[in-house]
Amino acid sequence: MVTVDTTPLKEWFESLPKNKDFEKLQRFNKVLFTDPEPQVGQTPKEIIWTKNKAKLYRYQPNKVKTNKVPILMIYALINKPYILDLYPGNSFIEYLTDRGHDVYLLDWGTAGFEDRHMKLEDYIVDYIPRAVKKVLKHSGAKEITMFGYCMGGTMTAIFTALYQKKLPIRNVVLLTSPIDFEDAGLYTNWLDKRYFKLDNIVETFGNVPFEFIDFGNKLLNPLSNTVGVYVNVASNIENEEKILNWKLMQKWLNDGVPFPGEAYRQWIRNFYQENKLINDELEVRGERVLLSNITANLLNIVATRDNIVLPQQIEPLNDKVSSKNKTLHVVNAGHVSVITGKRAVAENYPFIEQWITENSK
Amino acid sequence: MTQSTFDVFSLWKEIYNKTESAWHDAIQETLEKKSFAESLGQIQSQYVQFQELVNKMTESYLKQTNIPSRDEIANVASLIIDVDSKIDQLEDEIDEKEERLVKEMDALKKSVSSLEKKLDKVIELLNKSIESIADSNATVAATANKTVSK
Numbered sequence: 001m002v003t004v005d006t007t008p009l010k011e012w013f014e015s016l017p018k019n020k021d022f023e024k025l026q027r028f029n030k031v032l033f034t035d036p037e038p039q040v041g042q043t044p045k046e047i048i049w050t051k052n053k054a055k056l057y058r059y060q061p062n063k064v065k066t067n068k069v070p071i072l073m074i075y076a077l078i079n080k081p082y083i084l085d086l087y088p089g090n091s092f093i094e095y096l097t098d099r100g101h102d103v104y105l106l107d108w109g110t111a112g113f114e115d116r117h118m119k120l121e122d123y124i125v126d127y128i129p130r131a132v133k134k135v136l137k138h139s140g141a142k143e144i145t146m147f148g149y150c151m152g153g154t155m156t157a158i159f160t161a162l163y164q165k166k167l168p169i170r171n172v173v174l175l176t177s178p179i180d181f182e183d184a185g186l187y188t189n190w191l192d193k194r195y196f197k198l199d200n201i202v203e204t205f206g207n208v209p210f211e212f213i214d215f216g217n218k219l220l221n222p223l224s225n226t227v228g229v230y231v232n233v234a235s236n237i238e239n240e241e242k243i244l245n246w247k248l249m250q251k252w253l254n255d256g257v258p259f260p261g262e263a264y265r266q267w268i269r270n271f272y273q274e275n276k277l278i279n280d281e282l283e284v285r286g287e288r289v290l291l292s293n294i295t296a297n298l299l300n301i302v303a304t305r306d307n308i309v310l311p312q313q314i315e316p317l318n319d320k321v322s323s324k325n326k327t328l329h330v331v332n333a334g335h336v337s338v339i340t341g342k343r344a345v346a347e348n349y350p351f352i353e354q355w356i357t358e359n360s361k
Numbered sequence: 362m363t364q365s366t367f368d369v370f371s372l373w374k375e376i377y378n379k380t381e382s383a384w385h386d387a388i389q390e391t392l393e394k395k396s397f398a399e400s401l402g403q404i405q406s407q408y409v410q411f412q413e414l415v416n417k418m419t420e421s422y423l424k425q426t427n428i429p430s431r432d433e434i435a436n437v438a439s440l441i442i443d444v445d446s447k448i449d450q451l452e453d454e455i456d457e458k459e460e461r462l463v464k465e466m467d468a469l470k471k472s473v474s475s476l477e478k479k480l481d482k483v484i485e486l487l488n489k490s491i492e493s494i495a496d497s498n499a500t501v502a503a504t505a506n507k508t509v510s511k
Contacts, residue, residue, distance in 0.1 A: 021368050028370070051449055052442050113431050114438035130453070137456070186392055195402025197409065204413045222388060223381050231377040234370040 027237050031247070032230075038247050041082035043094045045105075049134045053109030056131050058138065059085070059097045066100030069170055069360035070139040072132060073105040074159075076151035077123070077263055078213055079256050081107050084149065086248055086340050095349045101356065102139050106131045108257075116206035116261040120155065120270075121284045123263065128159045132167050143170035145356055146296075149339065150309060151267070153177020157317065158277070161293045162284060171359050172323075173299045173352060176306050176335055178313040179291070179320075180278040181271050185310050186220055191272045198268050202261045210256030220307050245341065252336075278316055291320040297359045298326040299352065303338040325359065 016022060049056040073093075075081035084105065085093040096103050106127065111118065132144055146169055148156030153174035160172050178184070190196065201208060218225040229250070236242040259267075276282040282289040300318055302311045311330070318328045331338060331348055338348060391397055423430045 021370075024368075024370060052445060112435065112438055114435035114442060116435075130449070133456070189393065189395060189398040190401055192395075192398055192402075195398050197402065197406050200406065200409045204409045204416065219392065222392075223377075223384065227377055228381065231374050235374045237370065 024234075024237050028234055031233060031237065031243055035247070037251050038087060038244060040087060040248065040251065041085045042088055043085045043091055043097065048104070048138050049131065051127060051130065053111060053115065054127055054131075055107045055109060056134055057105045057107060059093050059103045059105070063097055064100060065102040065139075067102065067357060067360050068141060069143050069145050069356075070102040070104060070135050070141050071096065071145045071147050071173075071356065072135050073103065073147045073149070074128065074152040074156045075105070075108065075149055076155075077108055077111075077257075077259055077267075078151060078210075079252065081105055081152075083252050083336065083340060086252070087244070090245070090248070090340055090345060092339055092344075092349060092352075095345070096353060096356075099353055099357075101353070102141070104131070104135045104138075110257045111207050111260040113206050118260040119262045120158075120266045124155055124159050124162070125285055128155070129163055129167065132163075132169075136168070143168040143360075145171040145173065145360065147173045147175070148177055149175040150177060150335070154179060154271070154277070157291065157294070158282070158284065158289050160296060161289050161291050162287060164293050164295055169296045171297045171299070171356060172294065173301075173356065174314075174317070175301045176303050176309045176314065176338055177300075177317075178271070178309045180313050180316040181275040182278070183310065183312055184272055185307065187216070187272060190216065190219075191268055193273050196268070198265060198273075202265045205261065207258035207261050208264045209258055213259060214253075214256055217308060249336070249340070278320065291317065292322050294321040295323055298323045299355050300326070300328050301338065301348075301352075302328065302330045303333040303335060304330060305333060306335040306338070308335040327355065 043059050044061070045057040045059045046061050047055050048058050073081070073084060075084070085091045088094060093103050093105065108123070132146075135144060136142075144167070146156050146160060148154070154177050156172065157174060157177065157179060160169055163169065181188075184191075191198075201212075205212070233243065233246050236246065270276045270282060274281070277289065277291070280288065280290055280292075298318065298321055300314060302314045303309075304311060315328060318326050329351065333343065333348070338344060420430050420432075
């Protein structure tokens with residue numbers, strides 16, 4: 001067995017002059033390589049239903065629920081939903097449950113190779129309605145508030161359009177959810193049918209790897225998303241709170257899940273390439289999705305600095321729905337900072353919470 | 362006495378900020394070009410072709426060495442998922458039946474209670490009729506007694 005004595009290296013490192021700059025360098029090294037990852041998703045929860053990889057969670061079951069209408073959160077098929085429960089004091093779910101809301105989250109889990117044939121309609125028709133029924137039964141409530149974030153919001157809008165008359169959907173809250181794909185920014189070019197070999201990608205990979213999708217997202221702003229990330233941590237190395245937030249974000253950003261192949265094919269083709277939803281051309285298991293069927297109270301949130309879902313992709317929904325009570329709320333934030341970070345906690349959380357409370361009486 | 366050294370981080374940040382502001386527009390302009398999307402598509406195609414080759418080679422190696430492939434393991438997982446779906450359907454049916462049963466029970470309770478009310482009324486009416494019959498019998502008997510004594 002070969003053993004390497006690292007003592008001289010350690011001694012040399014220890015003998016280096018100790019000053020502030022050196023300490024900063026040491027800290028930087030620790031933050032990047034040796035510090036443990038922060039613990040995410042700490043709000044207490046129980047599982048009330050499972051199906052395949054999906055789990056339906058109920059948060060803080062022992063807290064008193066003063067709000068009559070439960071909230072069901074639907075997240076995207078990309079990344080993990082703990083962004084909604086990132087860290088104590090920086091968790092939207094914790095904020096809501098602390099104020100008496102009965103919060104449920106449908107976590108899609110991590111798709112395996114056996115799930116490569118799962119389509120969007122499988123999730124929208126086989127999972128979401130069942131989850132809604134489970135929430136209603138478990139809570140004993142007569143109505144429900146649906147909350148969708150990003151692609152989860154698009155799925156929520158489709159589900160509501162299909163089930164508005166069948167299930168008691170009282171409120172719909174959508175957070176940076178794309179509806180109109182006419183101008184999806186750089187993606188419109190990159191996903192152009194002429195260049196983007198969608199079928200080859202799906203057939204080769206089965207499920208589309210997270211790294212593949214992440215590459216596209218990082219390419220939207222390459223310098224900032226690669227070098228800028230580390231410059232950011234270096235320049236805030238003495239600020240513990242900022243470093244914690246940086247670690248949390250990095251953990252979440254690099255902790256993605258593969259996109260089920262068939263669902264990815266539909267997502268790119270029917271939405272990015274053919275823009276079917278806003279034009280009333282999308283069909284789910286033979287039924288046409290008409291956004292005008294939505295009559296629930298609607299809160300649609302746009303983040304102006306979002307480069308993943310552009311404001312013009314979100315806003316048209318309000319003109320399509322038949323809801324009498326509809327609000328388009330514009331915030332100065334990015335795709336993720338709309339729901340995490342100091343500003344989100346101070347401004348966006350109270351706004352959404354108040355809207356839900358007022359519309360649940 | 363602390364020794365003053367060269368601050369790498371400040372220099373790094375300065376270089377980054379200057380580079381970022383100088384290159385940002387040029388990079389964005391490039392990213393927006395059709396030719397960039399075309400090149401990206403070509404790189405993607407090559408990468409996918411390479412991946413396909415790797416997949417095929419791996420599959421044939423696994424076959425030769427008698428090791429189950431990803432497809433075969435996924436097939437087993439699919440069978441488990443199918444069982445899971447069947448249990449889910451059964452649960453749905455039980456839930457539906459339970460709901461129906463609760464509704465029927467409620468309806469039954471309502472009709473029983475309305476029957477009870479009706480019965481109460483009938484009994485009340487019967488009692489009243491019995492009382493009135495008894496009263497009239499008493500009156501008849503009293504009149505008969507009077508007639509007899511006369």
